[in-house]
Amino acid sequence: MTALLRTEALASAFLKKENNNTKKVIVEKFFEDSFESFEDFVIKDEKIDFYLNGEKLISVMSIKEHQDAHIIGFLLSEAVISSFEDIKSLKISEDGLSVFVKADISNIAYENLFKQKTLTSGCCVGVTGNAEKAFDCSFISTQYSLKSTQILKQMSEFNKSSKLFDDTGCVHKARIVLEDGTYFETEDIGRHNAIDKVIGLVTLSKKDLKKSVLYVTGRLSNEMVVKCVMHKIPIVVSKAAVTFEGIKAASEHGVTLIGFAREHRMNVYTHSGRVLID
Template sequence: MTKPMRSENFSPSHNEVDKFCKEIIIEKVYDGGSDILEDYVIKEDKIEFYLNGKKFLSVMSIAQYQDAHIVGFLLSEAVITTYDDIKSIKIDEDGLKVRVNATVSKEGFANLFKEKTLTSGCCIGVTGNAEKIFDCSFINTDYTVKAQDILKYMKDFNSPSALFDNTGCVHKAELVLEDGTIYIAEDIGRHNAIDKVVGRAFLDKKDIKRSILYASGRLSMEMVVKCVMHKIPIVVSKAAVTFQGIRSANEHGVTLIGFARNSKMNVYTHSGRIS
């Protein structure tokens, strides 16, 4: 049998690629012929989340930053609110179970087991807070950012990673804090990626109320929900926004920016934060 050729952008030297991807053999068909190639696909796993000894969620995700993932999710659902709520976090040796012991909000905890809303993410998720967004407070801050700085960070954000180069199958989220600290996470689901960057900042005891969230996907209402829950004032994407995303951002004080590409961007709500 003929040895397969390497697919375009095949770069096995990256540790991330080795850990989170699977090497496969594909048949590349094109006009006029075909080739047998070595290629990579992303390796997702079912990660089980446990809270105070009870499993409450299983999520398909990349097994990276699992502790930050569960913390970011619990914050998004208003189950925990401060770092001191967390008593312990443990990731099982296989990386597929995350166990948190915490002091929880009774209302937030009960809401985890009520009717959920399917999100519009490419990797379908659930949230119990999509309807509760309209009960949240208005984000009122004097935090401002220069337009050129937003576009500069967007250019850096769009730089492809080893995982994306080899699979084309990950969303990316980046949290840029006022002090210059940057948190980055990738996942098959855009919601997962956001939960991970928020969780990473939270575990480092960082205040994210003066920060910018960069997301690789469209900005729908549930993406704005996460920003409101975390009091993140500015969210940016190179992709489109939805009407409900604009509506919720406008009502709750989020600066919503879409189509941020090269030297241009569309500011849909609360443009006063952009200087």
């Protein structure tokens, strides 16, 4: 019979810090009539504190990577800032757990962020205060289009496992591919975090998102579509499912919404005119 607290005893004896984003632990895998012990990696999630103009803004559970891009993407997605030029200074603490931003902000958006919060459907629960109001009148009218074969090829390349995913199986990815083929990619424990980070990276590079495609690993719900509308990203693609509210938002605001993009097939739910057949 398995001794009580065996796992805890082994973990305390053998726990090792592997790198900034993972830890190595002892795991016991049980079968019907036996078990085995082995070392495995788990993601190291940490609380990152964001400060805006000298005051605590929000804390997020995230991995300690691309913190500067994360806060910029978040502020842009919530319409607290309108462009990168609104940022006056940005500093990450030495331990990486705090990010300090000074910026010219929209006071209305800032106040609304805390007055009226919507619980999102993210895998790492988050809130949004400006998602629905900020994009009410927005519509993406760009005629930017791609061949279906090109979308599936880019999705296949995006779907290749990363070392962090191979080690932990516990991260979402987001990739933005620009018209010239340049791409930016981020990973995080939360799909919202990953998208905010990759949008922040593109913004830091001062690239235009109006002719781009966003590839993600998670489901495409309403708030994921909102981020695309806010940043004028015309096409969003996932290997996962879409939700009804996600379809409604994409239809109303001009986003080409693609789900279940795998191997040689994909489902196009809205604005299929941007997807061309060879």
